[in-house]
Amino acid sequence: MLSERTSDPAPVLPVELRAAIDVVVKHSQAAEGQTAGRVLGQRQLTRALESCVPVTESNSMVIALGAPPDALRSAVASTMPDRIVTMVGSRFDRSLKPFRAPGRVALPTDLPRAEWDAMGYARVAATGVQGLAAILWSMGERVLRRLGRPDLADRCRIAMLRTLVAAHPSLPAAVRVLHYQRVTT
């Protein structure tokens, strides 16, 4: 029997957050394609994840989607998971705020590195979403549409969507999906 939570419709998310959910799935899936963990964070995002893939409750991983820092700290302290996947914002994200649709989910930034070290976790992977390339393609689309070139504008839009996931984790990106692992000594 499916729970109401599972059958609830996913909210319509902005494209960059929808793409980030896809990246979270990729980071959080085990080898056999299952996602197992404790999901916390903003309701809109957690519902989107749970609508995308079946998630089994487990203490081995925490998936924090725009979770307030205190909630993340508390979940880590209480479960001591082997892996943590977080979706966080960046300074770049804040600079884009004037261009965002009102009501868009605000993402907290990542915990300081020293705090991760103190908790005993090391970052093993990172993916940026909506980086400079996607922003530039988006601007190109707007300009070309105004110039009466819908053919090129449409291509720019497709390029924007295809470059939502930044080419390299070190490049600036509005949303970041970070993967931490417990350090064993």
Add this chain to the structure above:
Amino acid sequence: MTAIDPAAVASAVLGLDRWFETMRGAWPRLGYGGPVVHWWNHCLTYRGTGLDWRYEGITAGYLTLWRRTGDRRWLDKAVRAGNDLVVGQRADGHFINSRFELNPGVGGTPHEAACDVALLLLAKELRGLGLAERPYLEAARRNLEAFWLSRLWHAPSSTLWDAPGVPSFVPNKAATFVEAILLLRELTGDDSLVERYAIPTAERILAMQVRRPGDKLDGAIAQNRFGDRVVTSFFPLYIARCVPALVELAALTGETRFRDGALAAIAFIARVREPDGGLPQVLYPGGRSNRHPRWISGAGDVVRALAVARDLGADVDPAPTVAWLLRGVRPDGRIATAEGFGRIVPWITRRDRASDEIGVVGWCDKAFRALAPLAKPELLNHASAVTAGNTRPLGVAEVVR
């Protein structure tokens, strides 16, 4: 008309049936799932059941096979598809995960209207057989009334909006709505549906049609409009999806303007069709176009439109596009989605070539629907298409509610 190899058609139909069975899943509900690739974006992470336009072609295709062969197992598969929709309908009338490339989510257009078409085609068939059609008819009516007529229909302007509260109009989606409305009218006997919804919607579609004799775009129908601002993109596939609704409405009302509009649209499609039977993705004013990706399995809807127009006497030959479809058949039974995803934006999409080969149920259903009427019954040995596993077709009595 150019000859079509009946053995190749039958083999493709049986292959698709076999492949569809492999695409059934149980999460989050029973139904046809799998990835989706599309012009704007793909849906590769969510691969669960999608109750979207894939059900239109699957149901129509199986009903065609049933009528052509009398083999009850084809009917059972159409019923099973209908059951997926009935069981997957929410209390508010929406079908779960109806947004195709934007899944998961509800309220997909034209997808929920396409689900209604599937349900109503099934109900019509069952009624003709003296079997219980009510769950399917009621499910379609619930969706049409709760979503399309209550939330998308803008009564003051008699326009079907593309999203609640957004003054927008998309002809091909509206055409699917017209198909559903005409079926509902047929099953309920409510002729007022035609006057209130179908005719004004078809008029809006014709208002978006280019009528400039001698122009390459003559007969093409613009993709959409926001308010009064028309988006002058012309997608042959979506224009083809307008044709059956216009033809049906012309036949019902006797109004030749709808027939003329459909024939002009078909003349445009025939004019831009390429020698191999494929079509460019999109054309724009000034002779510009984005040729790629060229749909393969989705071109089934072009074949359907060409066949409808030929029945009206248009001098068009579906055969080259049938051959184009058949060239996309792959050993597992699917038909490849497209050719040229990697060429949409040079450098950026070059790694996207894998998308061409992905089998998408919501594209293959269009090929299935188009090929089913062309397959010779004696070549449709269903026994060879039945696969093992959890695919036992459900009977009418097994509808859950």
